[in-house]
Amino acid sequence: MAIRELTVIFAMVCRDFEAELVECSSEDDVHLLVTCPPKVSLSKLINSLTGVSSRKLRDMRPGITGRYHQGVLWTPL
Numbered sequence: 001m002a003i004r005e006l007t008v009i010f011a012m013v014c015r016d017f018e019a020e021l022v023e024c025s026s027e028d029d030v031h032l033l034v035t036c037p038p039k040v041s042l043s044k045l046i047n048s049l050t051g052v053s054s055r056k057l058r059d060m061r062p063g064i065t066g067r068y069h070q071g072v073l074w075t076p077l
Contacts, residue, residue, distance in 0.1 A: 005060075006030065009053045017045050 019036035
């Protein structure tokens with residue numbers, strides 16, 4: 001999956017939280033720069049970013065699950 005596709009997913013989730021995805025980059029890891037209002041719970045935003053992107057990645061690329069340890073795509077917090 002290209003970083004462009006992930007950026008679209010992350011931006012969609014941010015909009016749902018009235019936040020803004022400022023930057024999304026990747027080399028070995030994915031890094032996000034997000035601005036959000038103080039009323040947003042960061043833990044809820046991060047859980048949504050990882051959960052939604054994980055589901056969409058699995059839907060778009062079903063074979064991806066077997067390539068990661070125990071099917072986990074993102075590092076737990």
